[in-house]
Amino acid sequence: MERPKIIAEIGCNHKGDMEIAKELIKVAKIFCKADVAKFQKRNNRELLTEDQYNAPHPNPANAYGDTYGAHREFLEFTADQHKELKDFCDDLGIIYSTSVWDLTSAKEIAPLNPDLIKIPSACNNNYEMLGWLADNYQGEIHVSTGMTTKDEIEDLVEFFVTKGRNKDLVVYSCTSGYPVPFEDVCLLEIQTLKEKYGEKVKAIGFSGHHLGIAIDVAALTLGAEWIERHYTLDRTWKGTDHSASLEPDGLRRLVRDLDATSKALSYKKKEVLDIEDVQREKLKYRKQEKSNN
Numbered sequence: 001m002e003r004p005k006i007i008a009e010i011g012c013n014h015k016g017d018m019e020i021a022k023e024l025i026k027v028a029k030i031f032c033k034a035d036v037a038k039f040q041k042r043n044n045r046e047l048l049t050e051d052q053y054n055a056p057h058p059n060p061a062n063a064y065g066d067t068y069g070a071h072r073e074f075l076e077f078t079a080d081q082h083k084e085l086k087d088f089c090d091d092l093g094i095i096y097s098t099s100v101w102d103l104t105s106a107k108e109i110a111p112l113n114p115d116l117i118k119i120p121s122a123c124n125n126n127y128e129m130l131g132w133l134a135d136n137y138q139g140e141i142h143v144s145t146g147m148t149t150k151d152e153i154e155d156l157v158e159f160f161v162t163k164g165r166n167k168d169l170v171v172y173s174c175t176s177g178y179p180v181p182f183e184d185v186c187l188l189e190i191q192t193l194k195e196k197y198g199e200k201v202k203a204i205g206f207s208g209h210h211l212g213i214a215i216d217v218a219a220l221t222l223g224a225e226w227i228e229r230h231y232t233l234d235r236t237w238k239g240t241d242h243s244a245s246l247e248p249d250g251l252r253r254l255v256r257d258l259d260a261t262s263k264a265l266s267y268k269k270k271e272v273l274d275i276e277d278v279q280r281e282k283l284k285y286r287k288q289e290k291s292n293n
């Protein structure tokens with residue numbers, strides 16, 4: 001089977017620095033062989049209430065600003081910077097994408113014509129933004145379903161059916177937590193999404209926030225065609241997402257293991273494969289002929 005597409009979720013792990021962002025893209029493509037380098041785009045004045053914007057950052061050890069708003073602004077790239085990152089990805093031959101967290105961000109990113117735009121779990125109920133994207137953006141829309149009820153997922157898929165855009169929709173199974181303990185990953189939800197919506201939408205994906213790379217292989221066998229994992233250059237860097245991210249060697253091994261598993265997930269094309277012929281000749285039990293002499 002075809003290997004799932006692997007999204008290196010850079011998110012805000014660039015620490016607000018374009019050079020680090022480009023290094024992350026380069027390593028994701030050249031060393032890890034990921035398919036997509038993904039960012040996040042927010043308009044913080046639109047997304048946050050005045051009180052949230054001005055509140056002291058709840059996690060001072062990881063703060064890039066005194067208030068939550070200042071912290072978020074520090075980590076934000078402008079639309080022009082996203083265009084520069086997309087051009088950089090295009091030149092390297094890796095797909096650029098970003099999640100959009102509000103309508104303004106959607107309107108800024110859609111004109112860059114990325115192959116896909118992601119809707120984070122936190123915003124999959126922003127129907128004004130979803131409607132605008134469905135009507136104005138022609139690429140694939142990938143929607144994550146962490147912290148979302150089954151009824152809300154049903155409404156979401158039906159919304160895209162109504163818009164005639166369900167065949168451009170990829171729905172991700174996700175548990176929103178950083179990191180997510182294994183018992184809360186609930187991988188079988190991939191199968192549930194596949195059974196319920198597999199025929200209606202373009203594909204089912206998995207957005208993982210767990211540690212390690214063991215269970216992504218299981219996600220593949222359950223039918224995930226897109227796998228997204230947080231990724232950083234150094235898990236000890238300042239910021240909330242780094243410690244729940246893969247470093248380059250982890251992402252490289254993830255791609256390698258998903259590649260190997262995808263190749264292995266098939267039936268035998270012949271009852272005895274060519275590779276087995278020599279062994280069959282050499283090792284297969286043969287009843288000894290008894291000589292009469």
Ligand SMILES: C=C(OP(=O)(O)O)C(=O)O
Binds near residue numbers: 172207
């Ligand atoms: C937070 C995001 O996604 P998820 O909900 O899949 O974690 C995102 O893509 O920005």
